[in-house]
Amino acid sequence: MSEKIRILMIDDHPMIIEGYQNTLQFTKKLNQELYIDIANNCDEAIAFMDKSLERGIPYDVLFVDISLPPSKDGLMQSGEDLAEYARTILPKAKIIILTMFNESFRIHNIIKNIDPEGFLIKSDLTSSELASAFQAVLKNPPFYSGTVNSHIRKSITSDIVIDEKNRKILHLLSQGVKTKNLAAHLDISLSAVEKRKKQLKNLFSVEDGQDETLLEEARKKGFV
Structure with a gap:
């Protein structure tokens, strides 16, 4: 029995998206069929999400880059805003955040506001980690990359509480x-x-x- 998985990848670097696509297609399980749409900015991503709802076939997984140019109307300033929007209109979709940011404040903010099923720091990323993250997010989320986990561990073990x-x-x-x-x-x-x-x-x-x-x-x- 084949498993159809609908994916929206959002990143403003075509080469990066191509790498993600190739990795997923190459490492997917035999029974998995991947249908991948690509958005290079906030406006394209919103249009894809809205259309998927109209058609009654919402996305199962979203890959969201945090560093995206703002939407034309200025309501979406980054991938963070986009992921929050996705949470409201596609509540069942699994969200995988990809970012170059590795400051503790940003990591905590993203976990608090979006609570993503996957969270990968691009500098940690290898094709095998991307493949593992994808499969883990489908079956047993969350999947956080090493840098994210170490930030979480540090702030949990610290006895300092900061608002x-x-x-x-x-x-x-x-x-x-x-x-x-x-x-x-x-x-x-x-x-x-x-x-x-x-x-x-x-x-x-x-x-x-x-x-x-x-x-x-x-x-x-x-x-x-």
Whole structure:
């Protein structure tokens, strides 16, 4: 009995998609038939998803690259937004996230907002890992690549609990954003930012009060 699997691959690099396609076709099980559509940007991906619903044959698996150009209407800023949209209109589809980002903040954000069945960091990716991830996601999700797992492990074993805003402060500081500009990014007052930074420095036992030391300690614990 053959198993038909409908797949949408979303990535703005045609060569990468070709590699994914070849790997899956070459490593699929004998009873699996793969039907693959390709979208190179958010708008194409939305059109494919909507059409699959109209036809009554929704996708089973979506491969979503996080770094995508925004949609023309500006509502989708990245693959992250696209995956959240897919979650609402294709609730049964398995989502595999592929990304170059390996910062702790981004990884946690994606797991919290999307909870993907597969999560692969492109720099970890080999064709055998892609094939394993695909089969695992179909039968026994989730499948996370090594970098993702080590970030999760680090933050679980750390006894420091940090909320979303504090995580974002660490992330923005690591990107070189000055303290005076943090308030605008976070939608809170400058004094609230200062208060949170002070809490963070206490949490991470930063003696010298320097932002660099705070980031160094946060990195060791897997928060940046």
